Amino acid sequence: MAGVEISHAGMRSLRCSIILDGFLATSKTMPNGKLQIIAFHIPGDMPDLLSLHLEVPDSDIRAISDCTLAYMANSDLYRLCNEHPRLGDVLWRDTVVEVAIAREWIVSMGQRQAVSRIAHLLCEMMTRMKIVGRVFDGTCLFDLTQKNLSDATGLSVVHVNRTLQELRARNLISFGQGMLTIHDWDRLVRLADFRSDYLHQQPPMSFGLRDPTERP
Amino acid sequence: MAGVEISHAGMRSLRCSIILDGFLATSKTMPNGKLQIIAFHIPGDMPDLLSLHLEVPDSDIRAISDCTLAYMANSDLYRLCNEHPRLGDVLWRDTVVEVAIAREWIVSMGQRQAVSRIAHLLCEMMTRMKIVGRVFDGTCLFDLTQKNLSDATGLSVVHVNRTLQELRARNLISFGQGMLTIHDWDRLVRLADFRSDYLHQQPPMSFGLRDPTERP
DNA sequence: CGAATACTTGATTACCTTCAATACGCGTGG
DNA sequence: CCACGCGTATTGAAGGTAATCAAGTATTCG
Numbered sequence: 001m002a003g004v005e006i007s008h009a010g011m012r013s014l015r016c017s018i019i020l021d022g023f024l025a026t027s028k029t030m031p032n033g034k035l036q037i038i039a040f041h042i043p044g045d046m047p048d049l050l051s052l053h054l055e056v057p058d059s060d061i062r063a064i065s066d067c068t069l070a071y072m073a074n075s076d077l078y079r080l081c082n083e084h085p086r087l088g089d090v091l092w093r094d095t096v097v098e099v100a101i102a103r104e105w106i107v108s109m110g111q112r113q114a115v116s117r118i119a120h121l122l123c124e125m126m127t128r129m130k131i132v133g134r135v136f137d138g139t140c141l142f143d144l145t146q147k148n149l150s151d152a153t154g155l156s157v158v159h160v161n162r163t164l165q166e167l168r169a170r171n172l173i174s175f176g177q178g179m180l181t182i183h184d185w186d187r188l189v190r191l192a193d194f195r196s197d198y199l200h201q202q203p204p205m206s207f208g209l210r211d212p213t214e215r216p
Numbered sequence: 217m218a219g220v221e222i223s224h225a226g227m228r229s230l231r232c233s234i235i236l237d238g239f240l241a242t243s244k245t246m247p248n249g250k251l252q253i254i255a256f257h258i259p260g261d262m263p264d265l266l267s268l269h270l271e272v273p274d275s276d277i278r279a280i281s282d283c284t285l286a287y288m289a290n291s292d293l294y295r296l297c298n299e300h301p302r303l304g305d306v307l308w309r310d311t312v313v314e315v316a317i318a319r320e321w322i323v324s325m326g327q328r329q330a331v332s333r334i335a336h337l338l339c340e341m342m343t344r345m346k347i348v349g350r351v352f353d354g355t356c357l358f359d360l361t362q363k364n365l366s367d368a369t370g371l372s373v374v375h376v377n378r379t380l381q382e383l384r385a386r387n388l389i390s391f392g393q394g395m396l397t398i399h400d401w402d403r404l405v406r407l408a409d410f411r412s413d414y415l416h417q418q419p420p421m422s423f424g425l426r427d428p429t430e431r432p
Numbered sequence: 433c434g435a436a437t438a439c440t441t442g443a444t445t446a447c448c449t450t451c452a453a454t455a456c457g458c459g460t461g462g
Numbered sequence: 463c464c465a466c467g468c469g470t471a472t473t474g475a476a477g478g479t480a481a482t483c484a485a486g487t488a489t490t491c492g
Contacts, residue, residue: 103242200274
């Protein structure tokens with residue numbers, strides 16, 4: 001259920017999880033009670049992978065939609081990584097991509113104004129959903145509220161609302177009823193200044209298949 | 217020399233470096249030419265450690281002061297990590313801390329206004345310098361320009377300037393001539409809402425020694 | 433010692449926040 | 463079934479933080 005916490009700042013965690021379905025968010029709470037979401041987690045992600053190398057997490061992870069998770073003891077995962085160095089490499093690489101994503105968020109917050117900021121976030125989420133095969137016909141399940149986007153972008157809910165209206169008015173996206181669809185990928189990408197390279201997709205364009213959401 | 221580039225977005229890198237002295241910054245350049253600094257690197261850091269697991273870096277790394285570096289071939293480092301799993305763990309953990317730092321920057325940019333934002337950055341840098349033993353009497357070498365702070369915080373140079381003046385006027389810091397000194401750590405921490413836990417200092421308060429910049 | 437870079441200051445503008453009120457959707461319980 | 467409540471979405475108006483523009487002053491460095 002939305003709101004359920006799976007990891008809490010300051011509380012040692014002994015297990016990792018993998019998302020089978022649904023969305024989670026990692027967030028920090030400010031002294032004034034406001035929330036800043038610092039990462040979204042989608043199916044296929046391991047939201048608390050970082051805890052494998054941390055005594056005490058510094059942020060909270062909670063479900064923002066109904067979701068189903070698979071769990072694994074940290075100790076088992078740690079042993080597996082030692083026995084199969086390639087697995088360790090893959091997971092380490094995953095951590096590296098998390099750095100890249102977080103840093104691109106910094107760019108968004110520091111340089112892009114509301115419209116591009118939100119557009120960029122939507123591009124990122126759509127691309128990540130695409131990578132795990134959850135996009136059909138330019139639309140994917142996307143169970144986030146405007147409040148969630150507000151907490152993630154640092155914009156007020158009111159402004160998120162107006163910004164989404166602008167994106168809708170320009171016929172770029174549909175957002176609502178738990179769905180996101182991007183009508184004009186190219187224009188949205190240009191507006192967002194979105195370059196997917198920071199996501200470091202594993203096999204870049206392998207098998208000769210081209211990703212229709214991707215431009216050369 | 218300041219400005220020298222040691223790694224460029226899109227250019228495959230085959231070696232890692234360790235900073236012996238000086239400051240580097242990782243940054244991305246916007247289409248309009250503006251720069252966003254997404255990480256500062258201080259002595260002891262490995263600024264391009266991420267490239268060990270990435271084919272192609274997505275950002276630039278360059279010196280922002282005179283510095284001296286030590287280099288190491290990626291292949292050698294990779295081999296070492298396999299031969300000594302504990303080394304791999306330490307470096308992986310280092311990557312995890314980079315995630316934590318980047319995410320705390322997100323919090324700063326999303327939630328803190330100029331004064332706290334800059335105060336927070338200064339607290340972070342001072343703490344990191346302290347960890348590597350480069351702080352004496354509350355002051356450390358700090359060769360950043362106001363433009364650098366501007367690029368890192370997403371604030372205009374003008375506003376950074378005014379904000380620093382306010383911090384100085386409140387007798388919290390001295391900044392300039394390549395030095396930073398914090399006069400009233402407690403008040404600055406409170407102003408910045410700085411909690412050092414996200415830096416995950418290795419042995420937290422080990423050996424019974426207390427860090428004077430740190431509060432319980 | 434001159435030019436370039438960094439810093440400082442004042443005035444105007446703009447993006448976004450906050451406040452306030454209303455409308456909508458949905459699940460719960462009478 | 464409808465009333466109620468609560469979270470979410472929407473809209474309008476007013477205010478504030480920070481950006482931009484424009485000069486001018488220091489400082490550094492070759």
